[in-house]
Amino acid sequence: MAAGPPPSAAEAYRPNRYVSLPAELDPNTYDLSPEKRRAEAERLAIRARLKRQYQLQLNNPNPPTVIEDPALVRWVYARTQNVYPTFRPTPKTSFLGALYAIGPIVFWITVLKADRDRKEKLIKEGKYKRPLSVL
Amino acid sequence: MSKDLLPGPYPRTPEERAAAAKKYNMRVEDYEPYPDDGFGYGDYPKLPDKSLHERDPWYQWDQPEMRHNWGEPMHWDFDMYLRNRVDTSPTPVPWHTMRKHFLIFLSTMLIMFGLGEIYPSYRPVGPKQYPFNDLYLERGGDPNKEPPVVTHYEI
Numbered sequence: 001m002a003a004g005p006p007p008s009a010a011e012a013y014r015p016n017r018y019v020s021l022p023a024e025l026d027p028n029t030y031d032l033s034p035e036k037r038r039a040e041a042e043r044l045a046i047r048a049r050l051k052r053q054y055q056l057q058l059n060n061p062n063p064p065t066v067i068e069d070p071a072l073v074r075w076v077y078a079r080t081q082n083v084y085p086t087f088r089p090t091p092k093t094s095f096l097g098a099l100y101a102i103g104p105i106v107f108w109i110t111v112l113k114a115d116r117d118r119k120e121k122l123i124k125e126g127k128y129k130r131p132l133s134v135l
Numbered sequence: 136m137s138k139d140l141l142p143g144p145y146p147r148t149p150e151e152r153a154a155a156a157k158k159y160n161m162r163v164e165d166y167e168p169y170p171d172d173g174f175g176y177g178d179y180p181k182l183p184d185k186s187l188h189e190r191d192p193w194y195q196w197d198q199p200e201m202r203h204n205w206g207e208p209m210h211w212d213f214d215m216y217l218r219n220r221v222d223t224s225p226t227p228v229p230w231h232t233m234r235k236h237f238l239i240f241l242s243t244m245l246i247m248f249g250l251g252e253i254y255p256s257y258r259p260v261g262p263k264q265y266p267f268n269d270l271y272l273e274r275g276g277d278p279n280k281e282p283p284v285v286t287h288y289e290i
Contacts (some may be wrong), residue, residue, distance in 0.1 A: 012229065013225075013229045014229055014230065014231050015225075015230075016230055017184060017223075018223060018230055019223055019224070019225055019226050019229075019230045020183075020185055020189060020223050020224065020225055021225060022225035023225075039162065039164065039165075042162050043162060043165070046160055046161070046162070047204065047207075050160060050204060050205055050206035050207065051197070051204065051205070053205070053206065054197055054204075054205035054206065067205070069205055069206065070136065070140060070206055071159075071160070071203075071205070071206050071207055071208055071209050072209065073136055073141070074140070074141060074142055074158075074159070074179075074208075074209075075208075075209040075211075075213060077141050077142055078142040078176075078177060078179045078211070079211070082141075082142045082143070082175070082177045082179075083175035083177075084175070085144065085177075086144050086145065086173075086175050086176065086177035087173060087174070087175045088173030089173065090172060090173045092172060092173075093172070093173050093174060
């Protein structure tokens, strides 16, 4: 069974959640096709429009007290007030909710109870040495 | 801000997707919401998980510390990817190589320490020898009585 072609540098790097692919190894940064160039041009147009709006507000002779950023308002709203309306109980969310909410309580109950039962057993058998207490 | 400019529920029809992309100042092809798993993301766009360290430091951002332009959609975990916090910039050595080297080193050290605990090795030792007849007076022996003779040697 012959091995396939050796992995390219980008494949050998194996980017994941914690590191991204360097731009030097990323094929998307080279040889942009006309479609990619058109996409970049559209993104640039959006960016330029937003920059213009911001600069007009910034350089206004009577500037408003606070130039509110709609992206920031949307981000805050999405993370705080939009979570409950868009939440839906599914098997996965129910399981995770039970795991994170009830799991630690049950875990600590069992750990503390087991520890105290062990100590009680030792005391009943007379093997437990009471620690020195300064109180 | 009016309700149609704020985030909403997951977009189901292509028209809703186009409207959401326009709301977030993104291209329709770039806009990709989080999967509709009921986790509470709504129609918020799923941007690439890249930290602010990777953004161009020399570009004239509207907010230079945040490396963010006015109106540009912010990542859901924006406050995690700040420049003081999580850094996802590319490393000179690939991640799997670093992880492998670290785990090899850590496991070697732990195994060696464990073996040292199970099979300790030191120079031969004998019981400690105390002078003055095994410290007879210091241990509360009667000074009027003759202490027991203690010899630690054999000739």
